[in-house]
Amino acid sequence: MAQEAADAKINTLSTELKLLRKGLGVQAKNLPGVVGEELRAVCGVREDDSPGTVRAKVVTRLQALIGKLPESQRETARIVLGFGTGANERYTARLELLGTGADRNIRTMQRRADDVIYLIAEAAYEAPAAFGASPVISRGPWHTSALAVRLSLAGAAAEVFETRRIVSHVAGLAEIEHGVSLARPASPAGEPELSGLGIDVVSGGEVHSVRMVSSTRVAFRLRPPRVLDAGDQHEFFFRIRLEEMPAPFYCCTPEFPCESFELNVRFDRREPPQRIWRIDGDLSKDAGDPVPARKPLFLDNAGEVHTSFRDLQPARSYGVGWQPAP
Template sequence: MAQEAAEAKINALSVELKLLRKGVGVQAKNLPGVVGEELRAVCGVREDDNPGTVRAKVLAGLRALIDKLPESQRKTARIVLGFGTGADQRYTARLELLGTGADRNIRTMQRRADDVVYLIAEAAYETPSASAGSLVSSEGPWHTSALAVRLTLSGAAAEVFETRRIVSHVAGLEEIEHGVSLARPVSTTGEPDLDGLGIDVVSGGEVHSVRMVSSTRVAFRLRPPRSLDAGEQHEFFFRIRLEELPAPFYCCTPEFPCESFELNVRFDRQEPPQRIWRIDGDLSKDAGDPVPARKPLFLDNAGEVHTGFHDLQPARSYGVGWQPAH
């Protein structure tokens, strides 16, 4: 009987996920209104949750379930549900992404999509205590929903403008941890000064607990104007001015998952780089290595490159690297 009950739940959740994947999938504007009862239970959605909270809980829960799948199935699962795909890319168009080589039979791709939906539903009921609370907490107290960085280079100097939107996973979130790598070692004795390090918080909160975690990396905590509820979003914007970049690359290496990262780099027109490449999910120790084969990027007429990333994984590096002019 227990086995039959479990299979019934898995099948019911599979049906809900098949409805959810239609259209643009999880990117649908009406997502909070179409989430079924089984998925709400799995993701810990409460009756009094507002639409923003429902969306945040469902997205976090689905990401956690996808991460439970075998690595070979995760990309398929993200495409099927609409994670990291174009905002206007509907289900039938996403199905085409599942075809490989000559194997583009629509029935085959539909079968793959159905199989991965069942695996997601199965992962939700691996243990009797599966719930959104455990799913969300496995991703940390918050995650980044959107990160946009504009990097401007002038000779050796650099200026970074960063806008970061975070989503709380817990009630009463009062601060987030942040860190910046510096080019030159500084004293690790005494309390460091953000102004002296060229870091300005322009809007979205205040900084405290500034400290050097190594001779070339400063960490600090950003406090929003008020504590955040679970599922609530908040945006910070700050500027960093560096006399010199640590190395000829700029990366985001998130501690917690990041939904999207948009990076625009404006190079010095007097000293354009010899070549530029995209760093996509490298191990942090390999991010600055110019040897591995990577996708090349090219300057536009304004001397800039722009690239974007979706569904960034913790402890992996994403960004742009380049070979200086000399």
């Protein structure tokens, strides 16, 4: 019976994703209005979420799920759902991109699209690995199983949408310690408030014990809606608004291990960077250094770059750096 229920959820989500991929896919203006109930649940969408929040949650969650697919399927999944394609490329046009060489039979391409949609739905209900299965993940009271970040740049200002799913290692985990680096030194009078620092916890729990641990880093505790047992998963989502980026790079430097990190950076089309590169496991003090040779990244037609990381190690930095336009 449990397997039948799981199969039913996967099939329902597959149907909803097929509806979502029509037209412009994730780039459609009416995206928040076509998100089905199962997909809303998978993405942690609440009834009182604004359309912009719904879009951010759906996009970041789908990117994280695509990152869980076999590498050979990820690009197909991105094309099918409309990630990184032209702003006006509808589903039928994107479907043609799946054809390779002489293999351009429409039924074959449709079958490939349907297969990858099912794999995405299946990944949404994938059980977490057994606690203790990996020596890397066994450290700490919890680890991050999936982190998805969308960074949007507009002039000097920036906005960050972060969705993080953690897995508890202990029984009775009632609080999750978290921290965020700020753009500039902050000196709030009295106890700081996240909203005053440009940080909004949109969903996933109650925040308390906000404190500055350095002039540029704020820490807080997140209390999930229920106490977590070993192996339980919990997802939370928050937004950060920065009046000015502190430096031309964005990184995740985890305190505890992280299984996967999906990062999408949307640059200001009016001032595209001269070059962009991938930061992969650098020491934190070297993350912002533009001198070391690194893998180059390139803007797509939407002015975005997307990259992903697996098995992030604590105290190492992973992300994207860029050389601003002169």
